[in-house]
Amino acid sequence: MLRSKILNRIRLLKPVIDRRCMSSASKTPLTLLEVDDKSGIATLSLNRPPVNSLNIDLMNSIIESITEIEGNKSRGLILTSANDRVFCAGLDLNELHKPNQERLKEFWAVFQDVWLALHLCSVPTAAAINGHAPAGGCLLATACEYRVMLPQMTIGLNETQFGYMAPKWVMLSYLSVLPRRLAERALTQGKLFTTAEALDVGLVDEIAASKEEALAKCSTFIDSFSKANPLARSLTKKQIREPDVQKLIADRAGDLKECLEYINSPLLQDGLGAYFEALKQKSRSKAGKS
Numbered sequence: 001m002l003r004s005k006i007l008n009r010i011r012l013l014k015p016v017i018d019r020r021c022m023s024s025a026s027k028t029p030l031t032l033l034e035v036d037d038k039s040g041i042a043t044l045s046l047n048r049p050p051v052n053s054l055n056i057d058l059m060n061s062i063i064e065s066i067t068e069i070e071g072n073k074s075r076g077l078i079l080t081s082a083n084d085r086v087f088c089a090g091l092d093l094n095e096l097h098k099p100n101q102e103r104l105k106e107f108w109a110v111f112q113d114v115w116l117a118l119h120l121c122s123v124p125t126a127a128a129i130n131g132h133a134p135a136g137g138c139l140l141a142t143a144c145e146y147r148v149m150l151p152q153m154t155i156g157l158n159e160t161q162f163g164y165m166a167p168k169w170v171m172l173s174y175l176s177v178l179p180r181r182l183a184e185r186a187l188t189q190g191k192l193f194t195t196a197e198a199l200d201v202g203l204v205d206e207i208a209a210s211k212e213e214a215l216a217k218c219s220t221f222i223d224s225f226s227k228a229n230p231l232a233r234s235l236t237k238k239q240i241r242e243p244d245v246q247k248l249i250a251d252r253a254g255d256l257k258e259c260l261e262y263i264n265s266p267l268l269q270d271g272l273g274a275y276f277e278a279l280k281q282k283s284r285s286k287a288g289k290s
């Protein structure tokens with residue numbers, strides 16, 4: 001079966017699930033996993049300061065946590081952030097800018113893996129988006145089945161704003177939640193939706209006033225499956241998601257090759273360099289360092 005093939009592959013890649021990746025700087029875990037004894041719902045918090053940008057270690061940690069959740073019979077998974085301002089800033093730009101080629105190959109393969117693991121997770125999944133969720137952050141949220149977002153945040157696939165085109169399978173996540181015409185416009189504009197706009201177009205399902213409320217609303221969504229047989233539910237989810245998943249699985253190597261060429265092209269490297277520098281400059285000005 002497709003799902004078990006992928007999960008087996010993930011397990012082969014990561015045979016020890018209890019050794020969750022640690023941040024090399026602080027030795028704190030990059031994800032925090034808590035399972036509520038009463039509800040059986042697992043909360044997975046991204047914990048890579050300052051902005052939960054996705055590097056190889058964080059993505060591996062997410063995959064390991066999902067594998068653990070599927071193994072420990074949790075009833076559902078809520079994805080959230082340990083940071084009050086940022087859900088996830090997307091891919092770590094350090095991995096994309098002037099990359100080491102071998103590391104870039106590994107990075108892209110793990111990026112594909114994390115999308116597959118979240119997309120095919122057998123238990124109900126919901127994102128409590130308690131901060132900004134640009135690019136890869138939006139991708140994690142849209143791979144979940146339900147989204148609850150805090151006010152005054154932003155979410156969207158903004159790749160064209162920094163000179164990139166989102167890969168085909170990333171676009172599919174958008175198409176699974178937005179009508180085609182709207183997805184096309186938002187993708188080409190690189191639009192970041194405010195929370196209110198995201199609710200209006202259906203990119204998120206609900207707004208919550210606080211993180212606690214967002215978690216509670218995600219739990220209510222997960223509870224809505226209490227009358228569904230878990231196996232039948234997960235097979236149905238898999239069946240619906242299979243065409244999108246197959247598009248990536250059928251050509252992972254081709255996707256990797258295209259991405260490497262694309263990411264390495266001088267024009268895109270220059271654009272990304274300028275974007276990243278502007279981001280650092282903004283951060284320095286905020287801190288009063290310039």
Ligand SMILES: CCCCC/C=C\CCC/C=C/CC(=O)SCCNC(=O)CCNC(=O)[C@H](O)C(C)(C)COP(=O)(O)OP(=O)(O)OC[C@H]1O[C@@H](n2cnc3c(N)ncnc32)[C@H](O)[C@@H]1OP(=O)(O)O
Binds near residue numbers: 088168279282
């Ligand atoms: C033909 C085939 C085509 C195939 C396509 C191939 C390839 C396409 C690849 C493109 C895919 C991209 C997906 C991505 O996810 S790329 C990442 C995009 N992310 C963003 O644009 C977000 C950028 N960040 C922000 O907008 C803000 O940081 C914020 C998330 C809104 C948070 O704002 P704030 O709280 O004010 O924090 P700061 O801005 O001050 O940042 C603090 C700190 O963090 C650094 N940083 C922020 N984002 C990233 C990041 N994504 N990666 C690495 N570092 C990041 C920022 O520089 C500050 O650090 P310093 O203080 O050290 O400067």
